[in-house]
Amino acid sequence: MKTTEPPVPLPAESGVPVAKVDVPAGPSRKEKKEGGILNAFSHGILVIWAIMVVLPLVWAVMTSFKSDSAIFGSPWSLPDALHFDNWSRAWTEANMSDYFLNTILVVGGSLIGTLVLGSMAAYVLARFDFPGNRFIYYLFIGGMSFPIMLALVPLFYVVNNMGLLNTIHGLILVYIAYSLPFTVFFLTAFFRTLPTSVAEAAFVDGASHSRTFFQIMLPMAKPGLISVGIFNFLGQWNQYMLPTVLNTDPDKRVLTQGLVQLAVSQGYKGDWSGLFAGLVMAMLPVLAAYIVFQRQVVQGLTAGALK
Numbered sequence: 001m002k003t004t005e006p007p008v009p010l011p012a013e014s015g016v017p018v019a020k021v022d023v024p025a026g027p028s029r030k031e032k033k034e035g036g037i038l039n040a041f042s043h044g045i046l047v048i049w050a051i052m053v054v055l056p057l058v059w060a061v062m063t064s065f066k067s068d069s070a071i072f073g074s075p076w077s078l079p080d081a082l083h084f085d086n087w088s089r090a091w092t093e094a095n096m097s098d099y100f101l102n103t104i105l106v107v108g109g110s111l112i113g114t115l116v117l118g119s120m121a122a123y124v125l126a127r128f129d130f131p132g133n134r135f136i137y138y139l140f141i142g143g144m145s146f147p148i149m150l151a152l153v154p155l156f157y158v159v160n161n162m163g164l165l166n167t168i169h170g171l172i173l174v175y176i177a178y179s180l181p182f183t184v185f186f187l188t189a190f191f192r193t194l195p196t197s198v199a200e201a202a203f204v205d206g207a208s209h210s211r212t213f214f215q216i217m218l219p220m221a222k223p224g225l226i227s228v229g230i231f232n233f234l235g236q237w238n239q240y241m242l243p244t245v246l247n248t249d250p251d252k253r254v255l256t257q258g259l260v261q262l263a264v265s266q267g268y269k270g271d272w273s274g275l276f277a278g279l280v281m282a283m284l285p286v287l288a289a290y291i292v293f294q295r296q297v298v299q300g301l302t303a304g305a306l307k
Helices: 029-063 068-073 085-092 096-127 133-144 148-161 168-193 196-204 209-220 222-237 241-246 255-269 272-306
Strands: none
Touching: 029 272, 068 272, 085 096, 085 272, 096 133, 096 168, 096 209, 096 222, 096 255, 096 272, 133 168, 148 168, 148 241, 168 222, 168 241, 196 209, 209 222, 222 272, 241 255, 255 272
C-alpha cells in the first residue's frame, strides 16, 4: 500500500511571521549619471596630461633624426630619413661620451653612498629609542627645507678648503649630503612599517645588530630602497647648480654642464640636429631607469599604507 506524506506547510501558511530581509538597492539613475560624468572628466584630464608629457618627448626624439633644414622646414613632420650621424656627431665632436662617463661616476658613487648611509641612519631612528632621537630626525627634516641657493657660497669655500674642488669624489660627497635628508625621511617611515618580530627572532638566534640589519632588515626594505633610489637618481642626474659651482674643470664636466655647453656651441654653429641628439641621449637613461623599476617604485610608495 503506497502512502504519501502531506506537504510541509510554508511559513506563511503556518502563521509564523516571515522576517523581511533588506536588499540593498542599486545605484539610482542620477548616481549612475553623475558617476559617468566624473569618470569621463577624470579620464579626459588624464588623456590631456599624457599628451602634454609624451608629445614633447616624441617630438624631441623625432627631431634628433632630422637634418637642420628639415627641422626648420617641417618641424612637425616625420623625418625623411634616419640621420644617425647626428648622434655620432654629438657623441664624439661634442664630447658627450666624456660627460656621460663623468656623470655615471658621480651619480653611481653618490647613489650608493646615499642609500647605504641613509638606510643605516633611518633604521636606527626608526627602531631604537634614545635621547635625542627625535631631535636628530627633525634635523634631517630641516635639511629638506633648506634652500640650496643659500648654501652655494659657503659650500664653495668649504669644498675648496678641503681640497675637493673640481674633483669627482668631492662632487660625490656633496651629492650625498644633498640627498641624505630626503632619503632618511623616506626610509624612516618605511622601516617603521616592517614587522619587529623578524628582528627580534634574529636577536634571539644570536645575530648582532649589524648582521640583522644587512642580512634581514635591508632585504625586506628593498621596495623602499628602490623607490628612494629612483628619486635620488633623477635628482642627481639632472643636478645642474651644484656641479656648475663646484666643478669648473672642463675635463670633469657632468652631463648637465655638457648640455649647456652643447647648446651654446651648437647654437652658434647652427647644428640643431646634433643638439637634439645630445638632449635625447641625456633623457634615455632616466626613462629607462623608471620603465624598468616602475613596479618597485609603486610598491615602495604604497607599502606604508598596507601595514
